[in-house]
Amino acid sequence: MMKAFYMTRFGGPEVMEYGDLPEPTPGKGEVLVDVKASSVNPVDWKLRGGMMKFVAGRGLPKPLGSDFSGVVRALGPGVTGFAPGDRVYGAVATMFGRPGAHAERVVARAKDTRRMPEGWTFEQGAALPVAALTATAGLRKCGDLAGKTVLVNGATGGVGHMALQIAKARGARVVAVCSARNAELARSLGADEVLDYHQVDVTAPGRTWDVFFDAFGQVGFSRAARALAASGVYITTLPGPDSVLRSALGGVLGGKRVGLAYMRSKPEDYAELERLIQGGVKVVLETFPLERAAEAFAVCEGGKVRGKVVLTVP
Ligand SMILES: NC(=O)c1ccc[n+]([C@@H]2O[C@H](COP(=O)([O-])OP(=O)(O)OC[C@H]3O[C@@H](n4cnc5c(N)ncnc54)[C@H](OP(=O)(O)O)[C@@H]3O)[C@@H](O)[C@H]2O)c1
Known part of the structure; x- marks a missing residue:
């Protein structure tokens, strides 16, 4: 089992729980990642509230959270270009029903996963994809x-x-x-x-x-x-x-x-983002440990966010 902050049904903050969920396993073309950080986006509570319910709502209970960073733990069949131990970041397509990254483990499609540049922190990697790739x-x-x-x-x-x-x-x-x-x-x-x-x-x-x-x-x-x-x-x-x-x-x-402005996450989009960060663009963030995810959501949903709110996994 793994720890996760997950939705049990559609609704407000009251439908979220912190506790144990079964470990996910990677399928064909997928990567299993030990999550080190994930971030909160408005899409999280929009999905929780029932947006795109018939596509996004499959497989409850499940964690929310598109953005992730962490370390590759295992590869599904057919995955090349990654190895266990790689430091990676990316975004899973929670809008299309995939379980998210507010958990100790996440399964992401290899094509949604990218090796993190040298020197980046996990918090930085998890804060960037959805927000920054939408801006670019x-x-x-x-x-x-x-x-x-x-x-x-x-x-x-x-x-x-x-x-x-x-x-x-x-x-x-x-x-x-x-x-x-x-x-x-x-x-x-x-x-x-x-x-x-x-x-x-x-x-x-x-x-x-x-x-x-x-x-x-x-x-x-x-x-x-x-x-x-x-x-x-x-x-x-x-x-x-x-x-x-x-x-x-x-x-x-x-x-x-x-x-x-729709988020696009092709390799060239990530490459552009990485050049911008290299050139001095900064991500402003505040962190909360995963077990305090409910507080992190309250900050974001309460309109008190400054930059990004990031959940960290010890
Ligand atoms: N299309 C896509 O692919 C995509 C991707 C990402 C996000 N989005 C959408 O884009 C929106 C913003 O996302 P986000 O992650 O940047 O959200 P966010 O981090 O919650 O930021 C929202 C910002 O809106 C400001 N704000 C609140 N009321 C305002 C008003 N009346 N006039 C002007 N600014 C106001 C807030 O400023 P103060 O704190 O100073 O009040 C805050 O900085 C969300 O609706 C999200 O779902 C779409």
Whole structure:
């Protein structure tokens, strides 16, 4: 048996338990990993609440948690390129029903697993995949950022604090939007200007942005477009119907565009991320031991997250 923080049914925090689950075994093309760290993402409690229930909800009870890092323990049939003892990180597709990494062991597809660069900590590896690969995927759709003004809405959360730093590294002038208590963090990550969303409506007439990167995800194209420069682009992590429609029609209509920021995890995406970290992009994180996962979730669900919340396994 292994220790895990797992969901027993659909619902709120009350459906989660910390305790023993059977050890998983790797199938064809899969890797069994001794988890050293995993991180919490909003998708965890969205799945727990019933999002994509018929695909994601198979096989309860099971742990949540896409992001993981750890040490390879065993290989399933047909896996090449890894060996027991390798330090790895990656993301399992919990949205499609796979048991997650908030546990002592996780089984991941070999193609979702990557060797960790030298010098990385397990906490760093587990904090990065979902948030950082979503930020890089979104910013890739914005073209050359040098000299552009990039507004990052939700700039100190998991996706946002990565987008802020990556936009800055690509030569943009970055305006960070967050609550006042996180203003100093945003500045320390390189923001040129910080706006408090409790005080300022960033879609109000007056100022325009070349890129409106909505890491918070809830502004929507119709509102954001009011504050976009003539050929500006709105990037969202949480596309609503207006953003999806505009994105589909974008090539025809021209002008202001929408880009959908969906996490992509091809080897070249990880390679880009690793170059960014090598170049000085930092992951901000707070850690909790796995047995205190309920507290970690309360921090995230309570909107108190700064960067990433990471669960560690001794
Ligand atoms: N499409 C994808 O592949 C993908 C991947 C990852 C995430 N997502 C989605 O993207 C969203 C953000 O994810 P995350 O991991 O970055 O979440 P997170 O770590 O919880 O961060 C959310 C951020 O939103 C900010 N915020 C809260 N209310 C706001 C408001 N009214 N206006 C502007 N900012 C506000 C918070 O700032 P304060 O703390 O300062 O209030 C916080 O920094 C989630 O909905 C998630 O499901 C999508």
